[in-house]
Amino acid sequence: MIVDGLAQSARFSRLSTIHSQPSTLRALLELKVAFVKPALFPATVSRSCLFVINGLGMGNSTRCHAVMEPLAEAGFQVHVLTSGNGLTYFQDKDCIESLTPMESYFYSGKDGGISGWSTLKSIHSLAKIAKTKKAQLGKLLDQFRPDVAVIDSEYSVAPLRRRGIPIVGLNTSEIIVTEYLKRRSVPRGIRSHFWFVEFSDYLFHRHYCDLVLSPFPLRTRTRHRKFKRIGLIARRAVIEKAKAAPVRGLPSPRGLRDVVFMLSGSVHASNIAFDQHQIPFQIHVVGRPGESRGNVLYHGRQMDNTGFLARADALVINGGYSAVSEAFVLGKPVFVVPVPGHAEQFVNAQLVSDLGLGFVATEADVLDQLLGMYAQDCWTGLKPRPPTFEIDGAREAAEAILSSIKGAAPEGTGTRYCTSP
The missing domain is CATH 3.40.50.2000 (Glycogen Phosphorylase B;)
Known part of the structure; x- marks a missing residue:
């Protein structure tokens, strides 16, 4: 069971207030880590989880935050590598140990919309960003090794795979592919985005993740064994x-x-x-x-x-x-x-x-x-x-992440359903 009785994590302290482990501090400062908590440097540490989050929109951050809370209550040290809005969102969240900035991907389009063709044409720019992001992730992993990594709309996973760190995806691409292909007609204007972005997203997670958690309001089957249906994730x-x-x-x-x-x-x-x-x-x-x-x-x-x-x-x-x-x-x-x-x-x-x-x-x-x-x-x-509707996805996701680490077999109870009004 996810432990409710563990003490809540202490308030964040800025890097300038931490005086122990100066060599580690210098390394973190070089990484431009936004902040860490003093508890990051005890003699013995508990299990740790790194969330790598695309911070372009706010939704990825709120979804991941909902999952971080039960993990922190179970004794996990939660670290965040993110960009854009994610940095602002997480700067005052008590459940995380450290917050580190990284470069951000982007969608291309015109007239306020999204275009798969335009995004494809930006592949060279995206490749340069990906190289920078890999370097940023690699530097962070040189300072500490998490027991598991959770990615949300991030794709620079090579440093994690080289180190043999289990990768869990929070992702809806499998749902999008399933629901899109069910429909007899779809607007022409979204087809390029589906095939170049969403279907590619599905293939990426199917190939590179050890487990992918797909939040959905109903219990339905997945397209592939790597994907696991969970309830909707809400704060x-x-x-x-x-x-x-x-x-x-x-x-x-x-x-x-x-x-x-x-x-x-x-x-x-x-x-x-x-x-x-x-x-x-x-x-x-x-x-x-x-x-x-x-x-x-x-x-x-x-x-x-x-x-x-x-x-x-x-x-x-x-x-x-x-x-x-x-x-x-x-x-x-x-x-x-x-x-x-x-x-x-x-x-x-x-x-x-x-x-x-x-x-x-x-x-x-x-x-x-x-x-x-x-x-x-x-x-x-x-x-x-x-x-x-199934709405207990945050707890289910936390339990799946715990179970992805050998030797963990958590159980838990929570609010599984909400009744439609």
């Missing part, structure tokens, strides 16, 4: 807020008071033209700067958006899997605006519609859809939901 704070909310059905559209537009975390977040509509309820825009007017309030970039999620009567989100997962946990009506040309976000949006959680929209029509349903006081076209 602990989101699950707690969902539990604390009164059990009730969906609000009627006319009952909407607060609608949260959570278009944050990625450089490809959507732009919605609010000034062209009369808004009868309050809209909270999270992740975008702007001038608040009337019923539209801008809250800018938020590292912790759980308060907004809890107060929302309905959500408008992009199609990132972490945002979609937390929408499933909260059980509120959702409008998903997938980034144009992004195959994964297209599939995620279709899942939301197919499983009765909400609707697929675009930047141009999302307000028209929402206001039209408000005027009719009807969630037009909403499909029936399954009775329950």
Whole structure:
């Protein structure tokens, strides 16, 4: 069982406050490690886990954070190598021992969308970034050897493989491939992104990882034995807020008071033209700067958006899997605006519609859809939901990571299901 009784990790100390092991400190400073905790240098250390996270968007960081918490409570020392938004997100998280910056990959596209062809044309630039990332990872591994590494949307794994460190992937590519190939018709604009990016992502994880954890709201079979289905991964704070909310059905559209537009975390977040509509309820825009007017309030970039999620009567989100997962946990009506040309976000949006959680929209029509349903006081076209969704993926992932290390056979209990309202 994942140990609940272990003491919570101490607050972070900056490198300047640590006075022991000067040679190790000098090495870490050369790596530009953002911070470490004093507990990193005891005479004997417990098991350790390195998370290597693409920090381009926020979703990878929130998903990994949810898994880190039970690992830390089980006595693991958790280290993070990340970039971009990930560095900001993790800088005050108590469950990690060290935070180290690395270079970041990127998607290519045009007109605010994603293009597989454009990404393929950027292969030389991406290869240079990959070389830098391998060197950064290798330097960090020269200073300490984790018992296991967890990767989320990162691909520079050669230094891990050379050292024989088990690699566990947190990844949805197998789900995307399965769901995409089920569909009889898909938009032409996402095909290049699917084959060049998503299918390649699936092949990479199938070949280079020892185990891949695929969060999904229902128990279904995987395409290959290396992949393991687990429940959806959501932050602990989101699950707690969902539990604390009164059990009730969906609000009627006319009952909407607060609608949260959570278009944050990625450089490809959507732009919605609010000034062209009369808004009868309050809209909270999270992740975008702007001038608040009337019923539209801008809250800018938020590292912790759980308060907004809890107060929302309905959500408008992009199609990132972490945002979609937390929408499933909260059980509120959702409008998903997938980034144009992004195959994964297209599939995620279709899942939301197919499983009765909400609707697929675009930047141009999302307000028209929402206001039209408000005027009719009807969630037009909403499909029936399954009775329950699997939402205990964070605990399941932590147990799988523990089990990936020889000699660990953890058990645990948790919140396995949430009931559809």
